[in-house]
Amino acid sequence: MAETPTTAASTPEMVNVTINGTAIRVPKGINVIEAARHAGVFIPHYCYHPKLPIAGNCRMCMVEIGEAMFTPDRQPVMEPDGKQKIVMQPRLAIGCNTPVKEGMIVVTNSAAVTRAQNAVLEFLLINHPLDCPICDQAGECKLQEYSVEFGAGASRFREEKVHKPKKVDLGPRVVLDDERCVLCSRCIRFMRDVAKDDCLGFVERGSHSTLTCWPGKKLDSNYSLNTVDICPVGALTDKDFRFKMRAWFLKETKSICTSCATGCNTTIWSRGNIIYRQTPRDNDAVNECWMCDAGRLNYKFINDPGRLTKAIVAPASVPAAGKGSDAGKDAGATSYEDALKQLGPKLKAALANRDSAAFIGSARATNEELYLFARLAKGSVSDCVPRSWAADNFLVKADRNPNSAGAKLLGVAAEPMGSKLAAIAEGIKGSRIKTLVVHQEDVTKHGIGADLLAKLSLLVVMDFKQTATTKAAHFVLPGVTFAEKRGTFINAKGRLQRVWPAVSLGGEARPEWEIFRDLLRELGGVDNHSDIAALFADMAGNVPALAGRVLSKVGDEGVQISTG
Amino acid sequence: MAAVERKLITARMDQPGYSNRLESYLAAGGYAGLKKALAMKPEEIRAEVMNSGLRGRGGAGFDCGLKWSLVDRKSGKPVYLICNADESEPGTFKDKQIIYKDPHALIEGMVCAAYANGVKTAYIYIRGEFAEGCKILLAAIEEARAKNFVGTNILGSGYSLDIFVHRGAGAYICGEETGLIESLEGKRAYPRFKPPYFPAVFGLWMCPTIVNNVETLCNIPLIVAMGGAEFAKIGTPNNTGTRIMCVSGHVNKPGYYEVELGRITMGELITGLCGGVAGGRKARAIIPGGSSAKVMRCDERFKGRKRDGTEYDWGWQDVPVDFDSVAMIGSMAGSGGVIVLDETADLPKALANIAEFYAHESCGQCTPCREGSLWMAKALRRMTNGRATKGDTDYLKSIADNIPGRTICPFGEACSWPVQSFIEKFRDDFAKLEK
Numbered sequence: 001m002a003e004t005p006t007t008a009a010s011t012p013e014m015v016n017v018t019i020n021g022t023a024i025r026v027p028k029g030i031n032v033i034e035a036a037r038h039a040g041v042f043i044p045h046y047c048y049h050p051k052l053p054i055a056g057n058c059r060m061c062m063v064e065i066g067e068a069m070f071t072p073d074r075q076p077v078m079e080p081d082g083k084q085k086i087v088m089q090p091r092l093a094i095g096c097n098t099p100v101k102e103g104m105i106v107v108t109n110s111a112a113v114t115r116a117q118n119a120v121l122e123f124l125l126i127n128h129p130l131d132c133p134i135c136d137q138a139g140e141c142k143l144q145e146y147s148v149e150f151g152a153g154a155s156r157f158r159e160e161k162v163h164k165p166k167k168v169d170l171g172p173r174v175v176l177d178d179e180r181c182v183l184c185s186r187c188i189r190f191m192r193d194v195a196k197d198d199c200l201g202f203v204e205r206g207s208h209s210t211l212t213c214w215p216g217k218k219l220d221s222n223y224s225l226n227t228v229d230i231c232p233v234g235a236l237t238d239k240d241f242r243f244k245m246r247a248w249f250l251k252e253t254k255s256i257c258t259s260c261a262t263g264c265n266t267t268i269w270s271r272g273n274i275i276y277r278q279t280p281r282d283n284d285a286v287n288e289c290w291m292c293d294a295g296r297l298n299y300k301f302i303n304d305p306g307r308l309t310k311a312i313v314a315p316a317s318v319p320a321a322g323k324g325s326d327a328g329k330d331a332g333a334t335s336y337e338d339a340l341k342q343l344g345p346k347l348k349a350a351l352a353n354r355d356s357a358a359f360i361g362s363a364r365a366t367n368e369e370l371y372l373f374a375r376l377a378k379g380s381v382s383d384c385v386p387r388s389w390a391a392d393n394f395l396v397k398a399d400r401n402p403n404s405a406g407a408k409l410l411g412v413a414a415e416p417m418g419s420k421l422a423a424i425a426e427g428i429k430g431s432r433i434k435t436l437v438v439h440q441e442d443v444t445k446h447g448i449g450a451d452l453l454a455k456l457s458l459l460v461v462m463d464f465k466q467t468a469t470t471k472a473a474h475f476v477l478p479g480v481t482f483a484e485k486r487g488t489f490i491n492a493k494g495r496l497q498r499v500w501p502a503v504s505l506g507g508e509a510r511p512e513w514e515i516f517r518d519l520l521r522e523l524g525g526v527d528n529h530s531d532i533a534a535l536f537a538d539m540a541g542n543v544p545a546l547a548g549r550v551l552s553k554v555g556d557e558g559v560q561i562s563t564g
Numbered sequence: 565m566a567a568v569e570r571k572l573i574t575a576r577m578d579q580p581g582y583s584n585r586l587e588s589y590l591a592a593g594g595y596a597g598l599k600k601a602l603a604m605k606p607e608e609i610r611a612e613v614m615n616s617g618l619r620g621r622g623g624a625g626f627d628c629g630l631k632w633s634l635v636d637r638k639s640g641k642p643v644y645l646i647c648n649a650d651e652s653e654p655g656t657f658k659d660k661q662i663i664y665k666d667p668h669a670l671i672e673g674m675v676c677a678a679y680a681n682g683v684k685t686a687y688i689y690i691r692g693e694f695a696e697g698c699k700i701l702l703a704a705i706e707e708a709r710a711k712n713f714v715g716t717n718i719l720g721s722g723y724s725l726d727i728f729v730h731r732g733a734g735a736y737i738c739g740e741e742t743g744l745i746e747s748l749e750g751k752r753a754y755p756r757f758k759p760p761y762f763p764a765v766f767g768l769w770m771c772p773t774i775v776n777n778v779e780t781l782c783n784i785p786l787i788v789a790m791g792g793a794e795f796a797k798i799g800t801p802n803n804t805g806t807r808i809m810c811v812s813g814h815v816n817k818p819g820y821y822e823v824e825l826g827r828i829t830m831g832e833l834i835t836g837l838c839g840g841v842a843g844g845r846k847a848r849a850i851i852p853g854g855s856s857a858k859v860m861r862c863d864e865r866f867k868g869r870k871r872d873g874t875e876y877d878w879g880w881q882d883v884p885v886d887f888d889s890v891a892m893i894g895s896m897a898g899s900g901g902v903i904v905l906d907e908t909a910d911l912p913k914a915l916a917n918i919a920e921f922y923a924h925e926s927c928g929q930c931t932p933c934r935e936g937s938l939w940m941a942k943a944l945r946r947m948t949n950g951r952a953t954k955g956d957t958d959y960l961k962s963i964a965d966n967i968p969g970r971t972i973c974p975f976g977e978a979c980s981w982p983v984q985s986f987i988e989k990f991r992d993d994f995a996k997l998e999k
Contacts, residue, residue: 209934
C-alpha cells in the first residue's frame with residue numbers, strides 16, 4: 001500500500017504509520033494491533049480483545065516501536081533528507097496498549113520480536129497440560145495456532161508442571177480447566193465490565209494463579225457462555241457443546257438469533273444436518289460480538305427428530321382433533337403435492353367470502369413469508385401472536401418475536417400486535433369465521449382453544465413441528481425453521497438482516513414462502529417467484545420502506561432501513 | 565574518608581532512653597521542621613526539596629523534587645500522598661527501624677510533604693507483617709493529633725491533613741507503587757501499566773498521587789530546617805544526603821548504618837563499620853542493593869570512566885556507597901540492602917533461595933515473570949539437590965534472559981537479574997553441579 005501524501009494533511013483524524021515497512025494511514029489513536037490489521041499484518045495476542053478494557057498481561061503482542069523525534073521544546077528533529085528523525089525505543093512495547101502516533105514505525109517481524117514471541121509461548125506452554133487430543137478447543141485454540149506460527153517448536157522444560165483444579169463447575173453452563181488457563185483475564189473483564197456481574201477473579205499468586213468464582217458466587221449470568229467464546233484456549237468450555245464434536249468437522253453458516261427482537265448475528269455450527277452450537281458473530285450495529293445464553297442454546301428444537309416432514313390431510317370434513325388427538329403423527333400423512341391439490345379448491349371456495357376467514361401469521365417468520373402471507377390474507381382479518389419475556393439492559397429485548405417490525409411493516413400484524421386475536425376467537429365462537437389459516441403458531445395457547453378450532457370448517461396450518469393446532473388442522477403443510485431457509489428479518493432497531501440455511505430437514509418440509517407462493521397460485525394468482533431473490537425484489541418494489549433494496553446487497557451485517 | 569556514620573535520621577532512635585513516644589521526639593527537637601514548613605509557602609518547600617537533590621530511598625533513586633513537580637495540580641482532583649512503608653526487599657530493614665523506633669519522624673515528614681503538595685489526605689501503606697509497627701504508627705498519629713501536628717487546622721496554620729494507616733496485603737508486589745495503589749483501593753496488587761497510569765496523573769482513585777518511601781519522607785523536615793542548598797552539601801553531587809544502609813550476611817556486625825552518600829566506600833562500610841567479614845574470611849560476592857540487585861564479584865576489578873571523564877579502577881572495597889557508583893559497576897544501589905557472601909557461601913543455594921522468594925512473590929499478571937520466576941526456582945531447586953544435568957546452567961540463564969524488559973512492572977527485572985548476574989559472575993559454581 002502506497003502512502004498518499006496529498007491527502008495526508010486534509011483529514012486530521014488519520015495518521016501515517018509504517019508497519020513492517022509498509023506505509024499506511026490509519027485512524028489516530030487506535031492501537032498498534034488494530035493499525036497492523038489495517039496493513040494486513042497480524043500481531044498475535046491473548047489478553048487483548050477489542051471489546052474489553054486493556055489488561056496488557058499476556059505480553060504476546062510485543063513489537064518494536066519507533067517514534068518521531070522531537071527536541072525538548074517539541075521541535076521536530078529532521079534528517080538530512082528532510083524527513084523527521086525516528087528513534088527506535090530500546091524496549092519492546094505491547095501493541096495492545098500503544099496508540100499509534102504520526103510517524104510511528106512498528107516492526108513485528110524482527111529477531112527481537114520473534115525472540116519475545118517464542119519466549120512467551122514457551123512460558124505459556126511449560127505448565128500447560130498439552131491435552132489437545134481431549135480438549136474441545138483443539139482446532140480453534142490460540143495456543144495451538146500461535147505455537148505453529150510464532151513458537152519455537154520444541155520443549156526443553158525439565159521440571160514438574162504446576163497442577164491446578166480440573167473440571168471446575170463454574171456455573172450451570174460453563175466448566176473450567178485451570179491447568180489450560182493462560183490467565184489472560186478476558187473472562188474476568190467480560191463479566192465485570194460487559195455483563196456487569198463481577199463474579200470471576202484470580203486467587204493465589206504467580207504461576208499458581210488460579211481462575212475461580214468469588215466465594216458464594218456462580219457464573220450463572222445469561223451471558224456466561226460469551227466467556228467460552230473469548231477464552232483463547234480450552235480453559236472455559238461450554239457444557240452444552242463439550243465432548244460433542246471436533247470444531248474442524250463443523251460447517252459455519254451465518255445466521256440471526258430468532259429468540260428476541262434484537263436479532264443478534266450468529267454463526268450456526270453444524271455437521272450433516274445436526275446443529276452442534278450457535279455462537280455470536282461480530283456486528284457492531286447489533287450485538288458487537290456477544291449474545292445471551294438463552295438465545296444461544298435455543299437451537300435444539302431444530303434437531304428434534306419428531307419434526308414434521310410430511311403434509312397432513314385430515315379425513316374429509318372431520319378435524320383430526322375431533323377423532324382423538326392421539327392419532328399418531330403419521331395419521332393422514334401425504335405428499336405435499338397431494339395436500340396442495342386437495343387444499344386448493346377448498347381454500348379458494350372458503351375465501352370467496354373473505355369476511356368468513358381469518359389469518360394468524362407469525363412474527364417469527366421472514367419478511368418474504370410475511371409478504372406472501374399478507375397477500376394470502378388480503379381482505380380478511382389478520383394478526384400475529386405477541387410474546388415477551390423480561391428484558392435486560394444489554395441485549396435481551398422484551399419482545400421475543402424476532403420480526404415484529406417486519407410483521408407490522410408488511411401488514412400481517414395488527415396494531416398493537418395481538419389486538420385482533422380476541423376478535424378472531426369471538427368470530428369463530430359466533431361462527432362468523434369458518435376458515436382459519438395459521439402460520440407457525442400454536443393458537444391454542446393464545447386464546448383460540450381446541451374447542452374453537454373444532455368449530456372451523458377449514459383450518460390450514462403451516463408449521464415445522466406438531467402442536468395442538470396442527471393436530472386440530474384439516475391441512476398441515478410442513479415448514480422449516482429459520483436455520484433451514486433463506487430470508488430476511490427486521491430487528492427492533494429497524495435493521496434488515498439475512499439468514500442462510502445451515503441444515504436441511506429433508507422430506508416434504510420446505511420454506512414457507514414456497515408454500516405461500518403455491519397457495520397463491522392455487523387461488524388463481526400469478527405469483528411465480530422462482531427464488532427468494534426474485535421474491536425479495538418483488539417485495540422491495542411494493543413496500544416503500546424496502547425500496548431499492550436488493551437481497552444480495554443486504555450483506556452479512558444487514559442494513560438499516562426506515563420502518564417509520 | 566573515614567568509616568564513620570553520619571546520623572541524621574537515625575540520630576535520635578539509638579540514644580539511650582529514647583522511646584517512640586511523642587515526648588521523646590519533642591525533647592529531641594521534633595516537629596521543629598513542621599513549624600518552619602507551615603510558615604513557608606508550599607511552592608517554597610517544593611523548591612527547597614528540588615534544590616536538595618534528594619533522591620528516593622525506596623529503590624529506584626528517582627529525584628524526589630522532580631517527582632513532586634510531575635504531579636498534575638491542574639486536574640481539579642485531590643492530590644494524595646502515600647507513604648510506601650511496604651518494605652519487603654530481602655536484605656532491607658531500614659524503614660522498619662524508623663517506624664518502630666521513631667514514628668514521629670515519619671509523621672512529621674509526611675505532614676511537611678503533604679503541606680508542600682496541597683494534600684488533604686495521606687496514607688501510610690505499611691507492610692502487612694509489620695503488625696506491631698502499625699499499632700505504633702496509629703498510636704503516634706493519635707499523639708500527634710492530640711498536639712495538633714495532624715488533623716484540622718494544624719498548629720493554627722489553617723492547613724488540615726488526615727493520615728490513615730493501611731496494613732498491606734502480605735505481598736512483595738504491594739511495594740511496587742502502582743500495585744500498592746491498586747491494593748490500597750481494595751484490589752489485587754496488580755501493577756498498572758505506564759502509560760497512562762503514572763501515579764502523578766492517574767494514581768489513587770485515578771487522582772494525582774505521590775508515593776514516597778519512609779526514609780525519603782523523613783528527609784523532608786531536615787531539608788525544610790536546613791534549606792535545600794545546605795542539605796545538598798551533605799553527601800556528594802547527585803547523591804545528596806545520608807542513606808541508611810542495611811548490611812546483612814557474612815559480616816561481624818550486621819545492622820543498619822546511616823552514612824553520607826558517596827563519602828564512604830563499600831570497603832569502609834563492611835570492613836570498618838560492620839567489623840569485617842565474619843570469621844576473618846574473604847568476601848566472595850556482594851549484593852549491593854537488596855536481593856534483586858545484580859551481584860558483584862569481589863575479586864573483580866571495576867573499570868570505566870565517570871560522567872566527569874575521570875577514569876576509575878576499583879576493587880569492591882573502593883566502590884563509593886551511592887546511587888551512581890553502584891550503577892557504574894553494573895548493579896544498583898536499590899533499597900540499600902547490602903548482602904555479603906563470603907568464600908564459604910554456596911552461591912547456587914543462595915541464588916536458589918532468592919529465586920524461591922521471587923517465584924513466591926510474582927503477582928502472576930505478566931506471562932514471562934509469572935511462569936519464568938517459578939521455572940527458575942524449580943530449576944535451581946533441582947540443580948542444588950544433586951539433580952543438575954548437562955546444559956542446565958545455560959538453560960537457567962536462558963530462562964532469565966527471556967524475562968526482563970517484557971513485563972508491566974520491574975519485578976521481571978527483579979526476579980531475573982539475580983539469576984543472570986550469579987551465572988554471569990560465578991558460572992563455574994553452577995557448571996560444577998552439572999553431571
